[in-house]
Amino acid sequence: xxxxxxxxxxxxxxxxxxxxxxxxxxxxxxxxxxxxxxxxxxxxxxxxxxxxxxxxxxxxxxxxxxxxxxxxxxxxxxxxxxxxxxxxxxxxxxxxxxxxxxxxxxxxxxxxxxxxxxxxxxxxxxxxxxxxxxxxxxxxxxxxxxxxxxxxxxxxxxxxxxxxxxxxxxxxxxxxxxxxxxxxxxxxxxxxxxxxxxxxxxxxxxxxxxxxxxxxxxxxxxxxxx
Ligand SMILES: Nc1nc2c(ncn2[C@@H]2O[C@H](COP(=O)(O)OP(=O)(O)OP(=O)(O)O)[C@@H](O)[C@H]2O)c(=O)[nH]1
Ligand SMILES: [Zn+2]
Numbered sequence: 001x002x003x004x005x006x007x008x009x010x011x012x013x014x015x016x017x018x019x020x021x022x023x024x025x026x027x028x029x030x031x032x033x034x035x036x037x038x039x040x041x042x043x044x045x046x047x048x049x050x051x052x053x054x055x056x057x058x059x060x061x062x063x064x065x066x067x068x069x070x071x072x073x074x075x076x077x078x079x080x081x082x083x084x085x086x087x088x089x090x091x092x093x094x095x096x097x098x099x100x101x102x103x104x105x106x107x108x109x110x111x112x113x114x115x116x117x118x119x120x121x122x123x124x125x126x127x128x129x130x131x132x133x134x135x136x137x138x139x140x141x142x143x144x145x146x147x148x149x150x151x152x153x154x155x156x157x158x159x160x161x162x163x164x165x166x167x168x169x170x171x172x173x174x175x176x177x178x179x180x181x182x183x184x185x186x187x188x189x190x191x192x193x194x195x196x197x198x199x200x201x202x203x204x205x206x207x208x209x210x211x212x213x214x215x216x217x218x219x220x221x222x223x224x225x226x
Contacts, residue, residue, distance in 0.1 A: 023160040025082065025151055032083065036075050043071035078113050081150030088143035090169045092134040102212070104128040104219045105141040114185045115152030123181025123197065126220040127162065130206055132172035141166065155179055155200045163202040173205030176216050 034042070047067040048058065056063055080086055105127045112121040125145045129136075148161045159179045166175045178201045187194050199222070206212045 023157055023164055025153075025157070025161075027082065036083075039075045040068070040071045043074055044068045047071060078111075078150060079152065081147045086147060086150075087165075088140060088147055090136055090140035090144060090165075092136050092169060095131045095133055095135045099131060099135070102128050102130050102215060102219070103135070104216065105138060106220045108142045108145045110145060110149050110158075110179060110181055112149035112151070112153045112155075112158060112181070114183050115154060117185035117189070118152065119184040119188070121149075121153065121155065121181050121183050123179060125159075125162065126178045126180075126216075127166065128176045128207070128216045128219070129166060129170055129172065130174040130212075132170065132174065134170050134172075136166070136169055140169075144169075155181055155183075155198055159200040159202045163204055167204055174207060175205070176203045176207040176213070177201070178217075178220060178222070180222060 044067045047070045051058060051063065051066065058064060058067075106124075108125040108127065110121065110123045110125050113119070114121050127141045127145065144165050145162055148158050148165070151158075159177050162177045162179075163175050166177075167173055178199065180197055180199045182197045186196060186198075203213055203216075207216060
């Protein structure tokens with residue numbers, strides 16, 4: 001009986017780990033049954049309730065609009081990238097000029113939200129790819145980063161999602177992304193370590209080759225300041 005229980009726990013643990021390896025944002029099937037305006041209505045009530053529980057006077061003219069303001073900000077701005085319809089349409093072009101080297105879009109601003117504390121993540125993303133016949137509009141790389149940033153996130157998953165999307169758009173595995181970001185949940189509360197930042201990386205295809213990876217890292221030189 002005891003052994004069964006242990007095996008069951010082990011299986012559960014493995015199962016959880018397995019689920020964690022997916023780069024998909026965990027969303028329910030009914031995530032988009034409500035319209036954006038219905039979500040705003042509901043979240044407004046929820047934020048109202050939080051503020052009321054905290055003892056705030058919601059008739060005060062500075063606080064009165066906060067529940068609706070926060071609800072709109074959640075749905076339309078900081079979590080706007082949850083909706084697949086908001087995914088940027090990344091126009092690609094033929095690489096007619098046969099540019100054969102690495103292309104790096106560096107220092108892309110990242111504003112995201114930590115899914116454990118709902119506090120900001122602020123930093124930079126650096127994206128590189130080697131063309132397999134297609135090139136993508138430069139700004140589309142910034143837009144793809146911004147789309148995946150506008151979700152409750154962990155930095156590891158966001159980094160993988162950016163790479164996987166660009167691999168799809170460019171039809172090549174040869175894509176890399178490094179993100180260097182500060183998590184306010186580490187900097188401003190809890191351990192309150194203001195200096196630390198988090199670096200995550202995902203290297204696909206040719207970027208697994210140490211020389212190619214080195215070239216990419218030399219271009220981005222991780223000397224970013226926030
Ligand atoms: N791996 C990973 N962890 C993150 C990320 N963002 C926040 N975290 C961590 O998530 C963890 C949540 O841990 P808990 O112990 O449940 O939360 P807590 O009690 O508020 O922990 P402290 O932050 O240590 O006070 C914290 O260690 C955060 O630093 C992220 O992008 N990736
Ligand atoms: Zn956090």
